[in-house]
Amino acid sequence: PPKEPEYYSIWRILVNIATQDKSDNIPPNMAGDFMRAILDGTPYPATLLQACLRRIRSDTETRVKPVRAALIKAYLNRYYYFYPNPKHKEVALQLDINQPSTGYQLGRLFAVLEKIQEEANPGINATIRERFYGAACSTPVTxxxxxxRLKNHHLAKLDNKGRVITFEKLLGDIVGKLQDFPPHLNLHEQGRFAIGYYHQRQAFFERKD
Structure with a gap:
């Protein structure tokens, strides 16, 4: 997005995950812990991820800003550099359709469902993002x-049947990578959900869909 700076200061990063995006609400000690991790080359504090996810859930208007997606990516990739897990695949810079993370694929799925709703209802004021993001990210099965089921109603409203086929194929590809809808996602998977959602949304914009 054109309004995003090329680089963020630590202060600006922390403001973007503080309540109401206000510097007064930056949690105590977080700036120091964050800076220490940067200087020492150690894992970022878990409170950073927790604060970021909490802010995404409360920010119903924008949800996953670029700076928040970048912060989650940095947190996860550094964490698994220090604590390797064979089931973890490094989070990429852009859309990764083969990312094995359930959270990531669910985030993609949520983005596609939102896109379908938007195209079926041009000019809609509020989408599923405002109402359902928090539950979709933390308790997907609910x-x-x-x-x-709702997306079937939205697809039926699209006049462009080629577009319907494109969406159905994309949905099929994503759902095919999921074994089920988990009752709960842990914080790391919630982070991957946010990135998957962000990456898929960006992919739509880049294709000018």
Whole structure:
């Protein structure tokens, strides 16, 4: 996005994950812990990820800003550099359709469902992002079945049948990578959900869909 700076100061990063994006609400000790991790080359503090996810859930208007997605990516990749896990694949800079993370693929799925809703209802003021993001990210099983049912109604409103086929193929590809809708996602998977959502949204914009 054109309004995003090329680089962020530590202060600006922390403001973007503080309540109401206000510097007065930056949690105590977080700046010091963050700076220490940068200087020492150690894992970023878990409070950083927690604060970022909490801010995304409360920010119903924008949810996953570029700076928040970048922060989650940096946190996860550094964490797994120090604590390797064979099931973890490094989070990429852009859309990774083969990312094995369930959270990441669920985030992609949520982005596609939102895009379908937007195209079926041009000029819509509020999408599923405002109402369902928090539950979809933390307790997927509680919302995705209903959201997939709702998307049938939205697809039926699209006049461009080629577009419908494109969406159905994309949905099939993503759902095919999921074994089920988990009852709960841990914080790391919630972070991957946010990145998957962000990456898929960006991919739509880049294709000028």
């Amino acid at each position: 919302v995705f079945t209903n959201l997939l």
